[in-house]
Every structure is written in structure tokens, then in C-alpha cells.
Amino acid sequence: MSKQAYRVINLQLVMMQSLSPTMRRFSFESSEMSAIQTFAPDQRVKLFFPQLKNPQETQWIVEKEDWYQAYRQMPEATRPPMRTYTIRNLYPEKNRVDIDFAMHGATGPASTWAESAMIGDRIQMAAPNVDWDGEKRGFEWHPPAIAEQILLMADETALPAVAGIIEELHLDNVQADVHVLIEMPKHEDRIELPEHQNIHVHWLARENQSQPGEKLYEYVQKLYPSQQQKKSAVELENINVDEEILWFTGEKLEQQKFYAWIAAESKAVLNIRRYLAQECGIQKEHLNCMGYWRWGKVLG
Ligand SMILES: Cc1cc2nc3c(=O)[nH]c(=O)nc-3n(C[C@H](O)[C@H](O)[C@H](O)COP(=O)(O)OP(=O)(O)OC[C@H]3O[C@@H](n4cnc5c(N)ncnc54)[C@H](O)[C@@H]3O)c2cc1C
Structure with missing residues (x-):
């Protein structure tokens, strides 16, 4: 069994699409997309963004399987800040994932990145690991079959x-x-x-x-x-x-x-x-x- 329920993959921004004045879809590609999966429509993932103060100094995650311990040990000043988002669409066969961002102004690392993102930008994502045999995690949508x-x-x-x-x-x-x-x-x-x-x-x-x-x-x-x-x-x-x-x-x-x-x-x-x-x-x-x-x- 793989060590962690989530694993980290590299993402590259390939498309941006405005869905409404507030919502913008970011489509990413990754050659590692087949290493992750999604279980439910509210599947949460962690996205890692460039450091706010010194984006060029950001040290990206290298240990992608056993990433959490390694991430916690990285210096806060240089490790990529982590925020929670939802997988909107995952297309493993196209190596693509869509994440919809609420554009609320540049207030933190995620929104600052989203406001000035450019095609070709690279970020990272921790998402459910396909090799994980344990309990499915990272979602709360469990409606009972008999709900009225x-x-x-x-x-x-x-x-x-x-x-x-x-x-x-x-x-x-x-x-x-x-x-x-x-x-x-x-x-x-x-x-x-x-x-x-x-x-x-x-x-x-x-x-x-x-x-x-x-x-x-x-x-x-x-x-x-x-x-x-x-x-x-x-x-x-x-x-x-x-x-x-x-x-x-x-x-x-x-x-x-x-x-x-x-x-x-x-x-x-x-x-x-x-x-x-x-x-x-x-x-x-x-x-x-x-x-x-x-x-x-x-x-x-
Ligand atoms: C399970 C889960 C799934 C999520 N999925 C999505 C998703 O798919 N799309 C999405 O857009 N967001 C999603 N979010 C919300 C997102 O994680 C937060 O909005 C996050 O704080 C944005 O990070 P930031 O770096 O921009 O701001 P932070 O550094 O976290 O915060 C900086 C400041 O921004 C303010 N702020 C944060 N979010 C908002 C907001 N929406 N409006 C106004 N002010 C805000 C904070 O109050 C704070 O003052 C999800 C959150 C969770 C817990």
C-alpha cells in the first residue's frame, strides 16, 4: 500500500476561461495526471502556489509520495503556500484537470497567483493517490439513498x-x-x-x-x-x-x-x-x- 492517501503532482496552466464576473476556470495539464483520482464532486485538493514575497525563491515539493512530512520540514519562508480547492473536472486520458477559482481580489497566495496567472505557469497539487488502498478521503458528499x-x-x-x-x-x-x-x-x-x-x-x-x-x-x-x-x-x-x-x-x-x-x-x-x-x-x-x-x- 502506498504511504499517503494524497500525492503531489506538478501542474502547468494551459487555459483560462471566464465563467462569470467572479468565477474563472483554470485548466492544467500534467504528465502525472494518471497518478491521481477523484471520488466525488466535492473532492478537495491542496494547491501549492508561489511565495507571496519572493515568488522566485519558492522551493517546490520534490518528495511527491511521502510529501506531507517533507513539506512541514521545509522552511516556511521558501516552501510553497498551500490552499484548498475543489476538482471541478478531471480528465486523466487528456492529462487535464479543471479548477474553478472565485476571483476575490489578490488577498493571499492563491488569489494573488490567480489574478496574474499566465499560460505556462507551474504550480503543484496534492490529490487522492491512485495507489492508495485505504478509505476514500477528501469529500463530504454522502447523500443517503432514501433521502426525500x-x-x-x-x-x-x-x-x-x-x-x-x-x-x-x-x-x-x-x-x-x-x-x-x-x-x-x-x-x-x-x-x-x-x-x-x-x-x-x-x-x-x-x-x-x-x-x-x-x-x-x-x-x-x-x-x-x-x-x-x-x-x-x-x-x-x-x-x-x-x-x-x-x-x-x-x-x-x-x-x-x-x-x-x-x-x-x-x-x-x-x-x-x-x-x-x-x-x-x-x-x-x-x-x-x-x-x-x-x-x-x-x-x-
Ligand atoms: C474544502 C474546500 C474547498 C474549496 N474549494 C474552492 C474552490 O474550488 N474554488 C475557490 O475559489 N475556493 C475554494 N475554497 C476556498 C479557498 O480555499 C479560500 O478562499 C482560500 O482562503 C483562498 O486563499 P488565498 O490565498 O486567496 O487567501 P488566504 O491567504 O487564505 O486569505 C487571505 C485573505 O483573503 C480572504 N479571503 C479568502 N477567501 C476569500 C473569498 N472567497 N472572498 C473574500 N475574501 C477571501 C481571507 O478572509 C483573508 O483575509 C475551498 C475551501 C475549502 C476548505
Whole structure:
């Protein structure tokens, strides 16, 4: 068995495509693409970018199999900063992978690279290793087969995952009633998604008039109004989203009829989780809540 669930490969940027004012698709090629795989539409990967201060001094990862220990031992000043992204499309036969970036201005190593990227740029990616025989890792989308209601909530950083999830539900001719709430910076950020009679997509736009996640929080209250008789005093973990990554994934309950997958700005996700569990009485085990980024913070 290979040592690590993820392995590092080199990527070269071959194409950029604007999907909306905020979303840009970056297509990369790699001669090592057959060494990685993807398991689910929300498959997360680590991308490694040039150092912000001295991009030319960046020391790329050489030990690609047993990379994590080696990476941690590299000097912080020169190792490539690592950020989490989602595989949007993987085409091993074409040696190609697509990653969709939310363009939010040059605020960190990932967004700075994306804002000024040029065809031919090289970065690195850690993705699921094809030689790994252990448990499949790096995704949270596990809808129970008998689900009757599915709730998907995302902001622009989780749109790549949700777009893939909708494609999968469409292909599977989903029988559950699916509500999808997507909050984007602008109305024009609406992208085309496959249509299906059971999938109801609600696009929400901040238009510089609300904080990230506020529109999601407002809309979920319309969709699931608080009900006195369903209110629950369930105790919820109250984490400090400025210091910890918010990641509460439900248990896999085969008999579960309601399933939620929620990924957006951490504080917003915390509030939504609290609302659904305490005001609507939804079992917290049915809620998969992921903080994809935190306003004003670098959470690594
Ligand atoms: C599992 C997972 C999957 C993800 N998939 C994707 C994906 O496919 N596409 C994608 O675009 N993002 C994705 N993200 C989010 C992405 O990892 C973060 O936005 C990341 O912080 C960007 O790194 P950075 O170097 O630009 O900024 P950082 O160095 O991390 O942060 C610098 C500053 O930028 C701010 N910032 C970070 N993200 C945003 C944002 N979206 N809007 C406004 N300010 C921001 C931070 O609050 C901080 O103040 C994913 C995150 C997770 C956890």
C-alpha cells in the first residue's frame, strides 16, 4: 500500500476561461495526471502556489509520495503556500484537470497567483493517490439513498462543488426534492446548471449590500420557517471561527430522509447550522457544515 492517501503532482496552466464576473476556470495539464483520482464532486485538493514575497525563491515539493512530512520540514519562508480547492473536472486520458477559482481580489497566495496567472505557469497539487488502498478521503458528499429532501447551500467558493453535485443528481435522475441556495457576489454570476424537475435552484446576489453568507441565512429562514413546536434545545459545539476551521459533518445514517450539505464563509455556516438545528429542530447529524473560508482570516 502506498504511504499517503494524497500525492503531489506538478501542474502547468494551459487555459483560462471566464465563467462569470467572479468565477474563472483554470485548466492544467500534467504528465502525472494518471497518478491521481477523484471520488466525488466535492473532492478537495491542496494547491501549492508561489511565495507571496519572493515568488522566485519558492522551493517546490520534490518528495511527491511521502510529501506531507517533507513539506512541514521545509522552511516556511521558501516552501510553497498551500490552499484548498475543489476538482471541478478531471480528465486523466487528456492529462487535464479543471479548477474553478472565485476571483476575490489578490488577498493571499492563491488569489494573488490567480489574478496574474499566465499560460505556462507551474504550480503543484496534492490529490487522492491512485495507489492508495485505504478509505476514500477528501469529500463530504454522502447523500443517503432514501433521502426525500436534500438541501445544498453554497457561496462562490463552494459553487464548483455544488455544480458537480447538481450534475451528478441530474445524471442519477434524483427522486428527492432538492433545494439549492447559491450566494454569489453579483447577479451576473449566475452560471448555467443542468435543469431537473426535482432540483430547485435559488440564486442570491450580495451586490455589495450584504456580508458573505447573509443572503443564505435570510433565504434558509424563508425556506424553513422557525416553528415553535419544532424548536430544540440541542447543545451545539460553539467553536471560535476566527481560530478554528468549522467542519461539522453528519453521521452516515442510511435511514435518513433529510440531508444537508452546506459550505460557505465560516461564521455564516455556523449561524445557519444553529438555525436549522435549534429553530427548525433538524437533527445535527443530518447537517454537513463546512467553513470554506473565514472573512479577514487566514486559516491554513
Ligand atoms: C474544502 C474546500 C474547498 C474549496 N474549494 C474552492 C474552490 O474550488 N474554488 C475557490 O475559489 N475556493 C475554494 N475554497 C476556498 C479557498 O480555499 C479560500 O478562499 C482560500 O482562503 C483562498 O486563499 P488565498 O490565498 O486567496 O487567501 P488566504 O491567504 O487564505 O486569505 C487571505 C485573505 O483573503 C480572504 N479571503 C479568502 N477567501 C476569500 C473569498 N472567497 N472572498 C473574500 N475574501 C477571501 C481571507 O478572509 C483573508 O483575509 C475551498 C475551501 C475549502 C476548505
